[in-house]
Amino acid sequence: MPRSSFSGSVSTPKLEVMVDMGNPLLNLTVDGFLKIGTVGVVKATAEETYHVLQKGNISHHKFEDSLKKMCKEGAYWGTAAGAYVGIEYGLERIRGTRDWKNAMIGGALTGALISTASKNGRDKIVMDAITGGAVATAAEFLNYLT
Structure with a gap:
C-alpha cells in the first residue's frame, strides 16, 4: 500500500527590540511592558476591526475611540506584564533560585x-x-x- 508523508517547518520572522536602561530589572520590566503591551494593542485592533466589519462603516469619532481603546489596552496589558516580570526577577534575585x-x-x-x-x-x-x-x-x- 502506498504511503505518503509530509514534513517541514514553519517559522515566523523574529523582531527583537531591547531598550538598555542600565539595570537588568528595568531592562526586563520595559521589555515585558513593550512585548505584552503590543499584544494588548493587537487584541484591541482585532476587536475594533471586527466591529467595523460588522457595521460596514466607520466614523471619525469611532476611529478616535478605537485608537484610544488600543492605547488603553496596550498600557494596561503592558503594565501588568512589566509588574509581573519585575516582581518575578526581584524574587529570583532575593531567593537565589529560578x-x-x-x-x-x-x-x-x-x-x-x-x-x-x-x-x-x-x-x-x-x-x-x-x-x-x-x-x-x-x-x-x-x-x-x-
Whole structure:
C-alpha cells in the first residue's frame, strides 16, 4: 500500500527590540511592558476591526475611540506584564533560585497589585491574587514542557 508523508517547518520572522536602561530589572520590566503591551494593542485592533466589519462603516469619532481603546489596552496589558516580570526577577534575585515558586508569588502579587490599583474590595483583591498566581504557575509549568 502506498504511503505518503509530509514534513517541514514553519517559522515566523523574529523582531527583537531591547531598550538598555542600565539595570537588568528595568531592562526586563520595559521589555515585558513593550512585548505584552503590543499584544494588548493587537487584541484591541482585532476587536475594533471586527466591529467595523460588522457595521460596514466607520466614523471619525469611532476611529478616535478605537485608537484610544488600543492605547488603553496596550498600557494596561503592558503594565501588568512589566509588574509581573519585575516582581518575578526581584524574587529570583532575593531567593537565589529560578523556579515555579517565583512565578506563583509574582503572579499573586501582580494580581493583588493591579486589583488594588483598580480600587477593588478585599475579596476581589484576594481572588485576583489567586488567579494571578495560578495563571503564572501554569504558564511556568507549560514552559518546562517545551
